[in-house]
Amino acid sequence: MTTETLLQRAGELLAPFAKGANNPETNRLDVQIAASDLPTAASALMNASWGYLAAITGMDLGTEANELEALYHFCEGAAVTTLRIHLPREGCPEIPSISDQIPAASFFERELGEMLGVTVVGTPDPTRLFLPDDWPVGIYPMRQDFKQEQAAAVEPDKTPERGWAGNKFIVPIGPQHPALKEPGHFEFSVDGEIITGARMRLGYVHRGIEKATEARNWIQNLYLLERICGICSHTHTSAYSQGVEKLAQVEVPERALAIRELVAGLERIHSHLLWLGVAAHEAGFDTLFMYSWRDRETVMNLLEELTGNRVNYSICVLGGVKHDIGAQHSVSIHKALDYLEERIRYYLDVATTDSGFLQRTRGIGMMSLEEAKRFGTLGPVARASGVKRDVRLDAPYGAYKRYPVSIITDDRGDMEARFVVRMKELLVTCFTIRTIVDNMPGGGIVTRFPRKIPAGETVSRVEAPRGEAFYYIKSGGGESPTRLKIRTPSICNWTSVLNKAVGHQLADVPMLIAGMDPCFSCNDRMVTVRRKSDSNTMTWSELREYGIKKYGPRK
Amino acid sequence: MNFPQNYVSQLMEKITTWARINSPWAIHFNSGSCNGCDIEILATLTPRYDIERFGIKLRGSPRHADVLICTGPVTRQARERLLRTYEQMPEPKFVVVVGSCGISGGVFQGCYNVVGHINEVLPVDAFIPGCPPRPEAIIDGIVKLLAHIQRGTRPALVIKPGVQEAA
Numbered sequence: 004m005t006t007e008t009l010l011q012r013a014g015e016l017l018a019p020f021a022k023g024a025n026n027p028e029t030n031r032l033d034v035q036i037a038a039s040d041l042p043t044a045a046s047a048l049m050n051a052s053w054g055y056l057a058a059i060t061g062m063d064l065g066t067e068a069n070e071l072e073a074l075y076h077f078c079e080g081a082a083v084t085t086l087r088i089h090l091p092r093e094g095c096p097e098i099p100s101i102s103d104q105i106p107a108a109s110f111f112e113r114e115l116g117e118m119l120g121v122t123v124v125g126t127p128d129p130t131r132l133f134l135p136d137d138w139p140v141g142i143y144p145m146r147q148d149f150k151q152e153q154a155a156a157v158e159p160d161k162t163p164e165r166g167w168a169g170n171k172f173i174v175p176i177g178p179q180h181p182a183l184k185e186p187g188h189f190e191f192s193v194d195g196e197i198i199t200g201a202r203m204r205l206g207y208v209h210r211g212i213e214k215a216t217e218a219r220n221w222i223q224n225l226y227l228l229e230r231i232c233g234i235c236s237h238t239h240t241s242a243y244s245q246g247v248e249k250l251a252q253v254e255v256p257e258r259a260l261a262i263r264e265l266v267a268g269l270e271r272i273h274s275h276l277l278w279l280g281v282a283a284h285e286a287g288f289d290t291l292f293m294y295s296w297r298d299r300e301t302v303m304n305l306l307e308e309l310t311g312n313r314v315n316y317s318i319c320v321l322g323g324v325k326h327d328i329g330a331q332h333s334v335s336i337h338k339a340l341d342y343l344e345e346r347i348r349y350y351l352d353v354a355t356t357d358s359g360f361l362q363r364t365r366g367i368g369m370m371s372l373e374e375a376k377r378f379g380t381l382g383p384v385a386r387a388s389g390v391k392r393d394v395r396l397d398a399p400y401g402a403y404k405r406y407p408v409s410i411i412t413d414d415r416g417d418m419e420a421r422f423v424v425r426m427k428e429l430l431v432t433c434f435t436i437r438t439i440v441d442n443m444p445g446g447g448i449v450t451r452f453p454r455k456i457p458a459g460e461t462v463s464r465v466e467a468p469r470g471e472a473f474y475y476i477k478s479g480g481g482e483s484p485t486r487l488k489i490r491t492p493s494i495c496n497w498t499s500v501l502n503k504a505v506g507h508q509l510a511d512v513p514m515l516i517a518g519m520d521p522c523f524s525c526n527d528r529m530v531t532v533r534r535k536s537d538s539n540t541m542t543w544s545e546l547r548e549y550g551i552k553k554y555g556p557r558k
Numbered sequence: 559m560n561f562p563q564n565y566v567s568q569l570m571e572k573i574t575t576w577a578r579i580n581s582p583w584a585i586h587f588n589s590g591s592c593n594g595c596d597i598e599i600l601a602t603l604t605p606r607y608d609i610e611r612f613g614i615k616l617r618g619s620p621r622h623a624d625v626l627i628c629t630g631p632v633t634r635q636a637r638e639r640l641l642r643t644y645e646q647m648p649e650p651k652f653v654v655v656v657g658s659c660g661i662s663g664g665v666f667q668g669c670y671n672v673v674g675h676i677n678e679v680l681p682v683d684a685f686i687p688g689c690p691p692r693p694e695a696i697i698d699g700i701v702k703l704l705a706h707i708q709r710g711t712r713p714a715l716v717i718k719p720g721v722q723e724a725a
């Protein structure tokens with residue numbers, strides 16, 4: 004179906020609820036509905052299999068308008084349908100939950116509640132996901148009149164009521180845990196070795212980047228957003244630049260787009276090899292970890308050669324790219340890819356034949372096509388369950404029309420399939436990079452870019468190594484954005500991990516978590532093990548005293 | 559034979575220092591970083607940089623560790639956990655900060671959930687600047703720290719804001 008027919012279909016489905024509708028861009032439909040109609044409207048889309056919930060953007064329109072806005076973005080192919088709901092700013096704005104229809108909505112709803120103070124009625128878990136435990140109640144950072152001083156108050160310790168805990172045995176994992184390279188906290192209730200329930204608390208690396216973008220100008224934001232995540236830094240800058248360029252109606256030179264796709268390809272290789280190593284390490288296969296990280300250095304060399312940096316490449320600028328690619332680069336790229344392709348084939352072989360490894364991956368974390376769709380999974384996790392979802396194909400952006408990629412899916416849906424999909428994706432990526440290098444368009448690499456961006460709003464979607472990254476950008480016509488909403492793929496994939504963990508052995512947990520390649524830093528922009536009020540815990544000073552007694556006084 | 563006073567305890571001291579600098583175990587704590595520094599730290603462990611040459615091993619438990627490697631600014635939620643991790647480490651312990659945002663807050667200065675840089679929460683022994691620093695720089699920083707430990711001095715930069723007050 005073409006984008007137009009998709010939008011038309013969405014319009015028909017939503018017609019009974021619509022209080023108004025318009026097309027802000029050719030691929031977008033914006034429908035205003037009443038808050039009470041939200042669950043039925045969401046069901047209408049879901050029942051007709053129209054897309055998936057990509058993000059919920061909460062927005063404060065300010066004290067003058069005295070309104071809040073909640074935008075529910077649904078994506079199907081290149082089409083984006085937004086349900087726009089106006090809520091009163093004063094009192095306690097309420098919105099019904101849609102977690103029944105769409106389980107993945109629950110994280111977004113928690114975010115909406117804690118960031119903007121909207122009560123989501125009926126959401127399964129209203130506890131805090133991002134903000135710290137001692138954050139004062141009733142202070143919402145995404146409100147426009149939020150001041151840093153308001154957050155100074157320290158909320159007394161209150162252990163969130165763990166309704167489901169009962170008298171089950173709970174195994175806490177994290178925030179500091181050897182199996183996690185980043186802090187997140189999980190609680191698994193277990194019956195013997197079998198997991199019966201799972202919960203998660205993020206927020207340990209939540210810095211408040213979305214809010215911070217409003218205080219920085221368009222160019223400064225490029226560097227801030229690059230540091231959302233050091234692994235997919237280029238994804239964020241390219242998604243952001245692409246959106247801002249659309250708003251400013253600036254044509255980016257073809258050559259710059261090609262270079263962006265090329266760097267994105269190299270980034271995908273480095274990210275997947277990194278993941279392969281970490282996942283192998285979780286499976287107890289450290290040799291593979293060391294191998295894959297050694298080979299990853301080949302890509303790191305290339306990235307450094309092309310951009311001057313190993314991690315935050317900083318190659319995107321608004322209106323183009325910073326560095327050109329010359330003939331000498333193409334030689335080294337081909338040479339590096341020759342080596343990498345050979346290694347990737349070897350890894351593919353290991354992942355499908357090594358019997359010790361297969362015991363940890365085959366049949367573990369099975370997710371059927373229906374489940375993958377229902378949980379709203381994205382990226383390689385979804386494709387390993389047979390979901391054909393990839394922004395590079397669904398809504399080709401940048402140079403992806405010129406240099407298309409082929410989609411890799413697998414219908415087995417277990418850990419093994421996730422390995423296979425990622426490795427095959429790397430082979431495809433290598434092929435695409437070669438095509439780009441050999442067929443580079445001529446011309447300049449950057450255009451002039453205005454300081455102020457005309458008022459408007461846009462959606463920018465990019466396929467990160469872990470799945471779709473979704474940006475909603477709103478400009479008020481000034482030097483900095485009015486609202487920037489970032490939805491990264493990891494947050495969508497958590498729902499599936501938490502649900503799929505139930506019924507598995509506790510020992511499979513690291514593999515399950517590693518399987519989705521979680522990235523906390525981009526989620527957070529995320530239960531103390533036990534809060535102080537529990538009797539079986541030590542307070543910090545007790546612990547300290549205990550430590551001093553045990554190890555002797557400080558030298 | 560006439561041994562100088564405290565001969566045995568001095569000898570023991572020498573042996574422990576020798577052991578410590580030849581095999582410092584480290585723990586890594588991310589208190590709000592972007593991952594950039596973390597992947598570079600991990601890269602130092604892998605074959606190309608191979609920090610194990612210096613006997614350095616990354617441990618999972620703070621109770622096994624001599625060196626706390628911190629990355630990222632300190633977020634409000636992670637602050638208490640960072641302190642807790644630090645307090646669980648046996649004395650003597652050393653803190654190394656990797657990356658600009660751990661040193662000064664970096665790009666995250668002024669974000670509402672960031673309480674500050676690492677040195678506002680813990681006494682730091684070595685700072686390794688860069689966003690992120692290259693693996694070579696990380697190795698260099700740690701080796702410099704080891705040289706200080708060997709000489710029995712702590713690096714000059716240390717400012718001790720007093721962990722007690724932070725409690």
Ligand code: SF4
Pocket residue numbers: 230233314315591592593594595596629630631656657658659660664665688689690691
């Ligand atoms: S110093 Fe830079 S690369 Fe390192 S964690 Fe901070 S922002 Fe990321």
